Amino acid sequence: MSSNQLEPIKCKTIEDASQIISGDVERVEDYLERFRKWVNKREEPFDLRKLDLETIHIPLKVTEERTRDEFKEREKERNVRRLKDLQRSSDSEIDRRYKDLRDENMFRKRGAESIIEAKEALERHKRIGILGGPGAGKTTTEKYLGFRAANAGMEKLNSGNFSLKDITIPIFARLPRLEELIRKRKIPDSSGQREIEDFVIDLTIDASPVRMDKYLRDLIKKDIPRSSLLFLLDALDEVSRKSLGHNTHFTTLLRESLPEDALVVAASRIVGYTSSPVKINKELELVAFNQQNIDKFIKVWYRHNTEKGDKLLGQLKQRPAIHGMCQNPLLLTMLCMVNDGSDDSSLPARRVELYQKCIKELFKWGNVRLGIRVNDEDAERDYALDLLKNIAFEFFDDYVSSGTGFNIIQVQNKIREIYKDNSDYYIGIEEKLRKRYGILVKYGGEDAETFVFLHRTFWEYFVAQYISNWMDNDKEKALEFIKKRFWDPEWHESICFFAGTLEDPMPLIDTLCKENDLLSRHLFLALRCAGEVDAKALDEKGKDVINELVDKVWWICYEGENDFISDLAGEALVAYSLKIVERRLIAALRSREYEGAWRRVAKSLWKIGSPEAVQALMDVLRSREYEGAWHCVADALGEIDNPEAVPALISALRSREYEDVWKDVADALGKIGSPEAVQALISALRSREYEGAWHCVARALGKIGSPETVPALIDVLRSREY
Known part of the structure; x- marks a missing residue:
């Protein structure tokens, strides 16, 4: 939109007209367009480049903390273990049990769980934390929310009937980069709260890969309401541990000075997460892809080559063991990339194999992009892989402890130290890793001088490869090194990758099993490692040890008394072997x-x-x-969101035998959202027989959103019976 357009433009106020004339609107429009282009840029080898973020998005699971009374009611309704003891308990006893669970951080795991869209979660709670495992889609979800806000802003600006105060402006920043800037810059002297907020806004913009000029910054700080800002703060788990203390400068500054009215999304891995340095109203956990998500993802990826997409879906159905990897958005993306570039019909069954093949594709991608032809036995790639292992290992501890990447000078000095006379050759390879293959990427905006691996799991994979080489030369020293890091969650992914590289993984698994931990975390890590192992590498004794390990973790999960530890055990079991x-x-x-x-x-x-x-x-x-x-079971069917469950749920809704679970059945039908359930739900809403479940039935009809539900819901509003 240009300020000298001749056609009439509708404005809500004189101030809005003034902003158009002054060029404010044009600057906002330019920024939103650049943000959209950044989200959808195609240069990155690993940026879900074939996917439309409006088509693919990640559902979120909300874990809500219940009040004491809700806790008591839930225990009664669900008929869980120790029900009779709870019913006989006094109020003071219930208070004590609730406090114990809350204080031990176990109650959060026991809360009611439901699937909610990312955009709905942000609209409802304003400031949310997104938690998920490696590759679960945390960054992609943040980009999706920012992309959606930018799209909505562009539509309002192009409509000609708007106010800048109605436009949401997304600002994406990696928290480790923001932490680095906070360390380097001093708060201006004699600053009031407003000035400190402006200081934090400036730092966050500086940490963003999408640049913003000084004029627009000043406009945001002076004329645009704080409530119109959307801060997308990524990689909380990569911030240095020292900075995440309760009273550190970093935490205090963000908690007290990130504008309170602003929308905020902060993302972190679950492992090692305790609390956010930013005020959060609700923590959300990313849900793994179900079968419908997997099918949709692959169909969108191969929307221009449906034959190849259908072939991949057929292969996955024949290889159910791969289903666990497909539930992870990052791994499914890698699987599609490998399938794109390979003429071999076989799919990698283990995570280590998938990373090996994907890295090969990244090298191929970099060369093809520049029109360079190399054969599969390319010697330079082998040298590059050796260099990546060394870079990963040498800088990983610093990265974990301080949240910083590495600069070119540090890498080149390390190359000279390791490769001596061949250092010039390896320095040339290092430059290609940054500029051609995209495996090393800038840590922050385009002007950043620090680099990291393109995804943290790639860093962890190469660390594991380094230790695996070490294991070949000095097994005892390598195991001792790993043993010292058993208790550090930041190292667990590398340890699991390490297990997958070993021809004989039993020394590692035996060492893990002999550790002593009251929470049994050493057993959970051992089982996750077993899940990375090639079954062909195990002799009968090894298989017996792992079967015994599975039995122990199974008992903890499904027969133990502690729900929090049981949840951890369940995650380890699923990670071991889905089938x-x-x-x-x-x-x-x-x-x-x-x-x-x-x-x-x-x-x-x-x-x-x-x-x-x-x-x-x-x-x-x-x-x-x-x-x-x-x-x-009704709850589970609703969460799986598979339309095939609808007939069974409708049958339960229509039967008196299921009266006690009508609420759960109605909720499940609402979550699945199938129009097939509308008539059964309307019949229930119009029958006094279902009075106790009416609110759940009405909510389900609202979620399905079919036009034929409207008359029934209006009748409810008009009737005194309801």
């Missing part, structure tokens, strides 16, 4: 022996979300024998 655990879970769901653990079993099955898990849950819902599991 093996799935078979045991299905058997447990159909066994009276596990009646007290049915809630946990059903929750694990919905996290797996496979067609076999859905079928097992539906079978249990249809059987009177498992009445005690109906509540948790």
